[in-house]
Amino acid sequence: MTVTTLDPPATALSPAIAPAPTPAGPLTTAWSVALRTVRKFRRTPQLVLIGTIQGAMFLLIFRYVFGGAINPGPVPYVDFLVPGFVVTSVLFAGTGTAAGVAEDVEHGFFDRLRSLPVSRGALLAGRTLADTGVLAWGLAITTAIGFAIGFSIHGSVAMALAAFGLCVVYGFAVTWLFVWIGLVAGNAQAAQGMSLLVFPLTFVSSAYVPVDSMPGWMQPIAENQPITAMTNAVRSLALGDPSLAGLSGTTAHWVVLSLLWSAGLVLVFAPLAVARYRRS
Amino acid sequence: MAAPIVEAHGLTKRFGKVEALAGLDLVAHSGQVVAVLGPNGAGKTTFVRTIATLVRPDGGSLRVDGIDVARHPERVRRIIGLAGQYAAVEEAMSGRENLGMVARLFGHDRRASRANTDAVLEQLGLTDAADRLVRTYSGGMRRRLDLGASLVGAPRLLLLDEPTTGLDPRSRMDLWDAIRRLVAHGTDVLLTTQYLDEADQLASQVVIIDHGRVIAEGTPGELKSRAGRDVIDVHAHRADDLGAVGDALAPIGTAPPRLDPATRRVTVPVVGGRRTINDAVRALDLLGVEVDDIALRRPTLDEVFLVLTGAPIEAASDDSDVPDPHAAAVAAGAA
Numbered sequence: 001m002t003v004t005t006l007d008p009p010a011t012a013l014s015p016a017i018a019p020a021p022t023p024a025g026p027l028t029t030a031w032s033v034a035l036r037t038v039r040k041f042r043r044t045p046q047l048v049l050i051g052t053i054q055g056a057m058f059l060l061i062f063r064y065v066f067g068g069a070i071n072p073g074p075v076p077y078v079d080f081l082v083p084g085f086v087v088t089s090v091l092f093a094g095t096g097t098a099a100g101v102a103e104d105v106e107h108g109f110f111d112r113l114r115s116l117p118v119s120r121g122a123l124l125a126g127r128t129l130a131d132t133g134v135l136a137w138g139l140a141i142t143t144a145i146g147f148a149i150g151f152s153i154h155g156s157v158a159m160a161l162a163a164f165g166l167c168v169v170y171g172f173a174v175t176w177l178f179v180w181i182g183l184v185a186g187n188a189q190a191a192q193g194m195s196l197l198v199f200p201l202t203f204v205s206s207a208y209v210p211v212d213s214m215p216g217w218m219q220p221i222a223e224n225q226p227i228t229a230m231t232n233a234v235r236s237l238a239l240g241d242p243s244l245a246g247l248s249g250t251t252a253h254w255v256v257l258s259l260l261w262s263a264g265l266v267l268v269f270a271p272l273a274v275a276r277y278r279r280s
Numbered sequence: 281m282a283a284p285i286v287e288a289h290g291l292t293k294r295f296g297k298v299e300a301l302a303g304l305d306l307v308a309h310s311g312q313v314v315a316v317l318g319p320n321g322a323g324k325t326t327f328v329r330t331i332a333t334l335v336r337p338d339g340g341s342l343r344v345d346g347i348d349v350a351r352h353p354e355r356v357r358r359i360i361g362l363a364g365q366y367a368a369v370e371e372a373m374s375g376r377e378n379l380g381m382v383a384r385l386f387g388h389d390r391r392a393s394r395a396n397t398d399a400v401l402e403q404l405g406l407t408d409a410a411d412r413l414v415r416t417y418s419g420g421m422r423r424r425l426d427l428g429a430s431l432v433g434a435p436r437l438l439l440l441d442e443p444t445t446g447l448d449p450r451s452r453m454d455l456w457d458a459i460r461r462l463v464a465h466g467t468d469v470l471l472t473t474q475y476l477d478e479a480d481q482l483a484s485q486v487v488i489i490d491h492g493r494v495i496a497e498g499t500p501g502e503l504k505s506r507a508g509r510d511v512i513d514v515h516a517h518r519a520d521d522l523g524a525v526g527d528a529l530a531p532i533g534t535a536p537p538r539l540d541p542a543t544r545r546v547t548v549p550v551v552g553g554r555r556t557i558n559d560a561v562r563a564l565d566l567l568g569v570e571v572d573d574i575a576l577r578r579p580t581l582d583e584v585f586l587v588l589t590g591a592p593i594e595a596a597s598d599d600s601d602v603p604d605p606h607a608a609a610v611a612a613g614a615a
Binding site: 017018019020021022023024028029032033035036039040043044107108109111112113114115116117118 | 329332333334354355357358359360361362364365366367368369370371372373377381382384385386387388392395396399400413429430431432433434435
């Protein structure tokens with residue numbers, strides 16, 4: 001009898017399984033976990049349905065309950081409201097992201113991922129990108145409902161598409177904030193609770209009412225926060241002219257300002273989230 | 281000689297006031313199943329998470345297959361597989377998709393991922409359920425799939441943190457069988473458990489830890505000898521007789537008999553084997569009580585734990601090893 005095997009015996013489960021030569025790179029890593037988030041979203045119809053119904057409900061309430069009492073100036077309230085509403089719906093969706101991330105922490109799913117030989121930054125980036133994709137889908141539905149209740153764009157189609165793109169970019173930035181909240185909170189309920197702390201910002205902004213209708217002391221707060229910058233940019237693009245939105249300054253000014261806010265959010269919360277995720 | 285698969289020296293980790301690891305020393309060689317046994321809060325989970333590079337120890341050294349965990353965590357992650365206390369699988373994906381995702385992350389290309397996934401599903405008896413969403417799986421199937429997810433990367437060392445906690449007896453035995461098959465194929469396994477029979481069933485080396493340090497180690501047989509005594513176990517017919525049975529056995533034992541009214545049992549440690557059981561039978565005969573069963577046996581690990589720690593394993597703090605201020609208070613109260 002001759003011994004033909006010189007290599008150390010494979011310590012694998014069965015001869016069919018051998019270790020891979022090198023672990024997945026950052027792209028494969030991000031793609032694999034992104035695919036999981038998208039599958040989870042698509043196969044959990046109640047998530048899709050509840051999100052849609054919630055969005056539609058609030059949009060209808062603002063349009064028909066509060067709308068009559070609010071006079072934004074040159075355009076009908078619905079044209080004023082829908083851009084602002086789409087911007088704030090990014091925050092509504094973020095609550096779901098925070099809860100989902102917290103759930104992954106709670107149920108050991110992140111521990112499994114973190115014990116794998118792949119970049120932890122790429123794991124989180126995949127998650128954030130997928131959540132942004134899911135968010136874009138939600139924004140498209142919200143916008144469609146907006147059109148159904150009488151919203152119309154006053155500028156060009158290209159500008160409207162740019163407005164939508166801007167919302168997605170902003171959504172990506174805000175998702176990092178909510179991923180961080182989910183990681184810090186540690187369980188889904190706490191994550192939802194912490195996310196709600198962001199909501200006063202949606203009201204103290206130009207999203208639903210013109211800022212100059214607020215008391216004087218509140219106006220500087222409302223003027224200088226990211227939701228207002230985003231809303232003003234999206235609204236200027238949708239209406240084709242900032243003056244129709246009751247704004248001074250050019251459309252370009254508001255777009256640049258909103259991109260700066262988005263970049264700022266990413267620069268602060270992406271490193272915070274990755275550091276928290278890496279922490280051992 | 282090859283480096284030990286796990287080599288820990290003086291490992292410490294503190295979460296706030298809780299000292300989860302208090303100078304833990306452990307050397308495990310390849311080719312064995314090592315069971316880390318201890319009550320909740322003993323530091324088992326922290327130890328496994330440290331090996332899995334999820335927790336960074338405050339002090340001490342830890343090597344996995346010769347690799348320094350603190351210096352090269354990414355190299356350690358390439359050779360370990362982790363299955364935790366929860367079934368960390370995605371409910372909205374099928375079993376096949378779950379394993380495929382992890383296989384891809386381990387670096388397998390599409391074809392190798394598919395082959396590994398099929399092999400693991402087959403190995404764990406999940407082939408028939410492979411394309412069903414995990415949300416339709418039973419608890420036992422989820423655990424097996426979770427075990428599978430830690431296997432698709434063909435790890436050299438498999439870390440199982442309380443793999444059967446919360447499972448029904450049948451699922452538990454299925455999982456034990458799966459673990460035994462892995463071991464037969466040469467995968468090294470380090471598992472934690474609070475179930476003494478689990479350690480007895482699976483492990484060739486048992487390490488008992490309490491309050492973050494090792495208090496005893498050896499083969500299950502050695503640990504039982506360490507307790508040093510045989511046990512006479514009498515099952516009385518009537519609960520009222522327990523006291524009398526205890527009194528009759530007391531002169532034979534090396535320690536006072538333990539009475540357990542719930543099971544109508546009296547146990548007493550003895551030295552002298554067969555001779556003592558004759559004495560016991562005679563004493564009980566003289567007393568005239570009805571006895572359902574009498575046996576001379578080796579002590580269980582439960583009894584070993586009692587001898588080694590002075591406290592029965594059930595009486596230990598019920599808190600897990602995650603940092604938690606409440607746990608600190610309980611630990612302080614117990615100390």
